[in-house]
Amino acid sequence: MSAYVLDDGLRPLPDGVRGELYVGGDGVARGYLNRPGATAAAFVPDPHGGRPGARLYRTGDLVSRSADGTLQYHGRRDHQVKVRGLRIEPGEIEELLLGHPDVAAAAVTVHRAPGTDATLVAYTRAVPGRTADPAELREHLRGRLPQALLPTHYLAVADFPLSPTGKVDRAALPAPDGLRPRLGAAYTAPSTDLERALCEAWGEALGVTGVGVHDDFFDLGGHSLAMMRIVATVRARHGLELRFRSFIEHRTVAGLAAEMESRAAGAADAVEGTGATGGALVWIREGGTRNPLFCVHPGGGSAHWYLRLAPHLDPDLPVAAFEWPGPHDGATAPGAEEMAGRYLAELRRAQPAGPYRLFSWCGGSGIASELAHRLAEAGEEVTFLLLDPGLDAHRRAEGWREFALIRRLEQLTAELARGGAAADTPARRQEVLELLDHLVDDVDEETGITLPEEGIGEVWPREARIWREVMEMDLAYRHRPFALHLHLIASDELAQGRHEVSYGQEFADYQRRWRELATGGVTVHRVGGDHFGVMKPPHVSDLAGVIERVIGADGRE
Structure with missing residues (x-):
């Protein structure tokens, strides 16, 4: 028998990364008797065994493999739920709740009220003679889970409803009443x-x-x-x-x-001559004694992604992020060089002298590289990390295709905003929704994206303009060498050549190109998950571990 820890594409996962347990070998049955549908779902072709016609059995168990080959069990895949695109394992949260001294039993489920997004709800039965206070339970979990996995509601039950098989009947648990959760x-x-x-x-x-x-x-x-x-x-x-x-x-x-x-x-005050208001630097966590980590926004221009990363980093590490300060008044976007100059001025105001720590992801690599270059030219020490960074975007057809879709969205949203009822046609609204579905990466898959009942509102036209500006800047930028060591962090999707930042290029050639640019050398770090999965549980904790190891070894406190 053979055991594999695989992702959804049947690809092996690195040690420590969670995936589904598949078993293969001579002991695997041919399928379920008289159940062709169930057989097709659970018994799949074996791409690893090397035997024609061999099958793997999908166990449905979520596991990770340690360096010595030991498998750690993390629960059942069929118990997973999705909230705002995050795959969540309620069993993990339940286990942590059971670690509170006032909790005798716990269950976590998803509640979807009409017109709102899904929320996590924790149900607890208290130890006899005690009370499981919601505020205490929240604080108990806060230091052990990322923000995205914290239940919104904590409801006490005298006992749990059971199904005929003796399991907790989650569908029969009481729904939250919509009132304000009990907070600290x-x-x-x-x-x-x-x-x-x-x-x-x-x-x-x-x-x-x-x-x-x-x-x-x-x-x-x-x-x-x-x-x-x-x-x-x-x-x-x-x-x-x-x-x-x-x-x-x-x-x-x-x-x-x-x-x-x-x-x-x-x-x-307005930033002079830009048409954008205020600065670009946002403090995600300002307290701490260590030198801060400065993050440059990804291609969408928003710093909110780093809210998912910060809780997994050392609490003593301050974290700040640059957010695209647009949209701008001009017909064309400012270049990466101009934006790097603006960001550098804000960076120097926040931290007048080095050593500096810079991190960026995807479409922010041009600005981040310019920042690193200018700091190095000024004689500063810089620890430089890039995650799935965009590279030579102007040479990649996929980047130009994405840009065309963004330009089309900008055009449609502007027409809807200006044209009133005459422009608000079903066909135009449908095309906008299809484009948003393709372009927006941080969305609840159950709820999806909605538009106002009439018109387009003001959010989507503004967002489309920002996306166009950042993408236009990326396509115009030409990377140049910088005299620093680069820590290149790659997701599975990038390493396998499936993401747009490296389309048409083998991963070895992609690394070679970065070695041409980073004259101080390149160290490659791998993180499980796809391009956006690296910023979501469970992979975001692995990403934070890589960042902590790199900055912990730089000796620049």
């Missing part, structure tokens, strides 16, 4: 018109009644698409401008309201 912060009602408007918009986007002004956006189940809905709602109803970066810097209604009032009073 006491409820504080809004006291101003602005706070009331924000609380109302949060409640609608998150499906929560009674949002308090000190409630953390992410504790309430907040995510990037909810941010978009809130931005659109407060702009359409109240004419108020709310920025995406504000959710990263100020995670409460009180913080957002204070920032908006400060900007309205003229505290935030």
Whole structure:
């Protein structure tokens, strides 16, 4: 018998990376008696055994292999759920809940209320004579799980409903009532018109009644698409401008309201000559004694992805990220060189002297490379890390195809925004949805992407312009050599030549090209998962481990 840990494409996974357990060899049956459908699903051709006609059996068990070959069991694949595109294993969360001294039994499931995104709900039965306090349970999990895996609601049950087979009947568990989850912060009602408007918009986007002004956006189940809905709602109803970066810097209604009032009073200055307001640097975690990690946004221009990474890094490591400060007024996007100059000025204000630590992902590689080049020219010490970085985009047909799709989306959303009811045709709306479905990578697969009942709103036209600007910049940029050592982090998708940043090029040739540019040498690090999976559980913790090992070895504290 042979045992394999494979991904969804039947490719072997590295040690420590979770996948499904497949077994092969002479002991594998031919299938299920008189059940052709089940046989086809569970008994698949063996691409690894080397025997014609050999089959692998899909066990449905989620495992990882240690360096000595030992298999670690992580639960059943058929118990997995998806929330906003993340594959989640409730059993892991349940196991951690059972580690709390007040919890006797636990179950975690997904709740989907009409009109809102899916949320995780934790059900607990307390130890006799004790009470499992929701705020304590949340804090118990917070240090052990990334933000995306924290349940939004914690409900106490006297006992769990059981199915006829004696298992927990998850469908029979009580649904959350839509009221504000019990959080660590006491409820504080809004006291101003602005706070009331924000609380109302949060409640609608998150499906929560009674949002308090000190409630953390992410504790309430907040995510990037909810941010978009809130931005659109407060702009359409109240004419108020709310920025995406504000959710990263100020995670409460009180913080957002204070920032908006400060900007309205003229505290935030315009960046001269750009048409964009405010700076680009956002602190994701400002506290800590170590030298910060500065992250450059990926191709979509948003820094919110790094919210998923930061919780897996050392709490003593400050983390900041650059967010594309657009859209801009000009007909063409500023180049990577210009943006690097702007980002460098902000970087120097945040940290006047090195050593510096720079990290970027995908479409941010041009700006990041220019930053690294300029810092090295100035004699600074730089630890430079790139994840699945874009390279020579102008030479790749796939990049130009993506750019054409983005330009088409920008055109359609602009027509819908300007044309009123005459432009709001079913065919145009359908094409917009199809383009968004292709281009947006951070979306709940169950809920999908929706448009306003009439028109396009203001969020998608703005986002389309930003995507076009960043992509236009990437296609115009020509990488140049820099006198630094590069830590090149590659996902499975990149290493297998399946992602657009390396289409038409063998991975060995892709590495060779980077060695031409990084004259100080290149070290390659591998992380499991596809291009976006590396920023999602379980792979994001492996990515954080690579980053920590690299900066821990640089001796630059």
